[in-house]
Amino acid sequence: MYVLRRVVVVAVAVGLAAAGVGGGIPSPATGQGAGVFRVPLGGEPPTGDPYFATDFSSGDLTFLMYTTLVGLDSAGKIVPDGARSWDVSPNGLVYTFHLRDNVQFHSGRKVTAADWKWSFERMGDPGLRTAVGDVVLAGIEGYDAQQRGAAGLAGFVLNPRARGGFLNRLAYYAAVVLDRDVVEKGGKGWYEARDAGSGPFTLKEWVHNDHVTLATDPHYFLGAPKVSRVEMPIVPQATTRLSEYQAGQLDLVSVPLADYQRIRSDPVLGKELLVFPRAQIIWFGPNPRVYEPFRDARVRRAFAMAIDKVKIAKAVFFGFYQPAWSIVPPGIPGFYSGYKGLAYDPAQAKKLLADAGVAGKLPPLTIAMNPIAQDYQMAAEAAAAMLKENLGVDVALQKTEFANFQQGMNRRTVFLLLYSKSPLDRVSYANPDFDRFVDDANAAPTEAQRTVLYHKAEALAVEDAAMIPIVFSQFALLKKPYVHGLETTPALTGWLRFNAVSIQK
């Protein structure tokens, strides 16, 4: 029977080959050679220019090919990357980075201080309006770079009122050095044919909507990667990625939430499962602009205390996600470990509503859900049921098309951030104490002082219920047992550059 099946399949395949179907470049997921690491991209990367890479696919791709001044290790600690070390002036406002003298672009040209300078100028070019410039360059008042013999120096002068998080912003995966020759000579889509990077891997082939192949750079300054190439088939469907992993066509995939329990209890796949914190929070943003009762902090607190986040984490997310008491997720510098926030207390919540004079009089509430992922909706459904049960408020859930959701966010008709002067304000929360804590934190000379002030601001926001944290999500990855040396991170898609990865079958 097996032979018969095989004959039938081969016959059909031969027939299709004769019919000319499937001509072209074989999909990389179908052929495995020694030392080839196969990791999917979740979609066609909209760009290969790191300064415009704000989505996961482009971020995952460019991250492997480029070099930042500093990076993050798997514990979230700042470590040297393109710079071998750095000095800080006594007032903490001037950073001088000592550039490595052995970094070279994939074109073979050495990276110089002038390349770093030109790259940061391009990042901040107002005419180019890069997507990452405002993130990386915030708080930087000036920068310069000079070549001193074989090595170089890059200096940054910080704004004393906005110095917080400078090194973390420099460690952002897109704050990279670019090969000016490649960018300037390559035209608008310079990144389509070749990269301008100096990272462990270089672009070998990009077949749009099908796959990207990265070749190893043997001259990578931290040592040549241990795999011969990285093959990245473009597979938008999470279930298809999982099936390809199960069929042995991929080496590393993320696990869809719906499949987590099945994978965890599977005797084979369960052993290949990696679970670790993710820098992501699911939260509820009480916006007084669209729901008048939220102007009273007691009402917001009542809503926060009526949502049982422990139960949501356990029952809705089967213990995979963790209840969120603070706002900054674990794994992100500044995580407020041990902070307990507002506990679940329906009786106290009812009392707060009575004190505010709105018990039994609350108008119906509509919660707009982020439609982009299933877990937002799962959390919203559970929270809505708890609010109805504990406070008697009628809650409707509104799932809109993402374009409308984004529009609502930008018009501040839906959600966060909490700093009243922030362009990203989403919930119209204006508390001078909160703003003062943030201002003081940004001006604090040391990281320790800054963290204390950020924690005060965070605690104020949680206790004021300006934002109601629900759960912290986690990463769940499946990794083949023959893949060694993978380093994980709470950020991005969950992994660091693959320069230490080896395939040992």
Next chain:
Amino acid sequence: MICFLAYRVGLTLPLLLGAAVVIFLAGHYAPGDPVQVLLGDHYTPEAAAHMRHDLGLDRPFVVQLAAYIVHAAAFDFGVSYVNPARRVRDIVRQTLPISVRLAACAVLLATILGVTLGVGAAVYPRSVVDRLIQIGVIAGLSVPSFVTGAILVLLFALRWRLLPVAGWGSPQAAVLPVIVLAAAPLAYITRISRASVRQVMTEDYVRTARSKGLRAPAVLLRHVLRNAALPIVTTVGMAFGYAITGAFVVEVIFNIPGMARVAVDAILQRDYTIIQTAVLVYTTLFVVINLVVDLSYAFLNPRVRY
């Protein structure tokens, strides 16, 4: 015939023009502002105004519509909103042949098998073979392609490891998607072939052919099939249309980098230029398929004259 050909081809032009206008209006009045989506958290009124200007969305509506039609007529569909370095024309050029090849293979498989099974069922009515074919037809028509696809992947890719789960570029990778896409058209063609052949077999001229001593295969080939061909050709044309639209599911399930999957990705990313172009391209395909079916009538049946 030439007049008819000119008339039918001429009719397609206002049809496509109307389609282009409707597609443009739908994109223009669809909820959600593409500029706000593209800017995301980087949205400011100034940045939005810049982007709107760059994309030409700040021009008067009529100017935008006219520019769209003029450019579309020259096969210039602009650039992708999400990746402005890529021209939509290039995306169509790369992806459409894959979708057409996939659909053509599915229709070819469905036609060869469907006509064979339909004729077999008609020649041996109410036999075991006929009953089995009828059950297969009902299954083919009732089971959706995403279910067929999942079952075939489970068996052939995950359990027996005979074929890849997904992908494109090798004959093995094409086996499952072609079978899944061919399933429903196969059922349609089988049913129509059976009915058409059964009906023609009752005609007087078939009885005459038999009574003059013509052998059964010759009767079938010369007299029955030729006269039964018209409805079958219509169904094959419709099957091609089905295969083109069915590719929207199959290309996603099997991760095939064709036009349909690109269109689905574009919808999820709000890449409006690609969405509009995909709709226009598929409309044109349907118009062309209908035209070819109409013309094939005259070719196949001398009695049909326009």
